[in-house]
Amino acid sequence: MYNFDVERPQSIADAVQALSREDAQPLSGGQTLIPTLKARLAAPSVLVSLGDVDEMKGVCMSDGGQLCIGGATTHATVAAEAAAHYPALASLAARIGDPAVRNRGTIGGSVANNDPSACYPAGVLGSGATVVTNAREIAADDYFQGMFTTALEEGEIITEVKFPIPQAAHYEKFLQPASRFPLVAAFVARFSDGVRVAITGASNDGVFRWSEAEAALASNFSASALDGLSVDSTDMISDLHGTGEYRAHLIGVMTKRAVAAIG
The missing domain is CATH 3.30.465.10 (Uridine Diphospho-n-acetylenolpyruvylglucosamine Reductase; domain 3)
Structure with a gap:
């Protein structure tokens, strides 16, 4: 890692002030930032630790x-x-x-x-x-x-x-065992005015809402309501752990499992 200063503000106002320094970067839990610094992929002049706020x-x-x-x-x-x-x-x-x-x-x-x-x-x-x-x-x-x-x-x-707080919700995660990140995961939440379905681990654009599933579940909250629905694999992540097509398939599987768990 490169040399850098560390500041430990005690309040939000002090943290904001510290972050106004040139090349300052906030440090929260450090689970991503510290490995990034070790790999020399980032070189801030100041780390502003938020752990004492x-x-x-x-x-x-x-x-x-x-x-x-x-x-x-x-x-x-x-x-x-x-x-x-x-x-x-x-x-x-x-x-x-x-x-x-x-x-x-x-x-x-x-x-x-x-x-x-x-x-x-x-x-x-x-x-x-x-x-x-x-x-x-x-x-x-x-x-x-x-x-x-x-x-x-x-x-x-x-x-x-x-x-x-929704009426009911469930998070279904297909674990990638080496990193413990989800290969694909679905968070389904049912509210009085509708259903929200968020997918992580699958898309090159990051987390997204599966609107077609939300519409189907809003009228029939059951796993069977998702039968026949699919996600376009074009923008899905493809890597050594799984192809875009595989991740697109898992989106449907994980969402169905989440809905079934809610009941």
Whole structure:
């Protein structure tokens, strides 16, 4: 790695100020950034650690009935503390990586990075959550903009993610055992006014909503409603773990399993 300075702000305001320095980069859980630095694929002059910003940690319910999770909250904390309020999201968090990753990685870091195979983007998009930053609130449908690309501006940090609680939801993940990322995963959430289906791990454009499945499930919430539906494999990821056609097939399989698990 190259030499760099490390700053440890104690508040969101101090973190924003530190990130105004030239070539400064935020450090949350570091599960992606640290390997990137080791490989010399990034060379920031300053790392701004968010681990000491206590106001960005924790899980709670708002007065409006939303589950609010601080951006610096670890996956392990979400798995433990969200279970009583949003079991599907807690289950998603409990299956990210391994214990070491879950105890260091954070929801804000995952959502900010927007890895095309990450678990949290599916939970955020599938829930219709709101990403809160130091400057504004961004609806999930507007936040994710492609592989490793989001609506975040330079120096903007995720302070909180707010999740509406669906009537029922489930996250179905086809595990890639070497990395523990999903080869393909589906997050299905049923609300009183419709159904949301978010797919991760499959597309070259990152997480996306499967609108055809949402329409079919809105009128008939059963696995059989998805019979005959398919996803175009043209823009699916093809690598040594699976072809685009295989991933397109898995989208249907994982979504059906998620719906069946909800019942």
